Amino acid sequence: MARYWKITQGSGDCQEVRGKGVVGQQPLIGPGQSFRYTSRAILQTPVGVMEGAYTLLDTSTQRVFEVAITPFRLAVPLQLH
Structure with missing residues (x-):
């Protein structure tokens, strides 16, 4: 199992994180x-x-597959109106 994250700051700067497991x-x-x-x-x-x-x-078939995580908002508490 592996993960990939793209984190986009409010300024538009992006960071990508990849790794095994969670x-x-x-x-x-x-x-x-x-x-x-x-x-x-x-x-x-x-x-x-x-x-x-x-x-x-999938350990029953040995098939590797990818599950997309749709974009979601991150916000510091009390920063949104």
């Missing part, structure tokens, strides 16, 4: 199961946008 783990997620984790992104501006993808392996 928060140091390579979870095995069975049918009907889920995996939840918490992480963080450092913003240089009060608002930003984050998007990306996870690359996963």
Whole structure:
């Protein structure tokens, strides 16, 4: 499993993050199961946008596939009206 994140600051500056697993783990997620984790992104501006993808392996077929993460807003608390 791998992750890719594109973090865009409110100024338009972008940072890309790639790596294996999430928060140091390579979870095995069975049918009907889920995996939840918490992480963080450092913003240089009060608002930003984050998007990306996870690359996963279906262990029953050995098929590798990618799941897109649609863009979502990041905001420092109390910075939006």
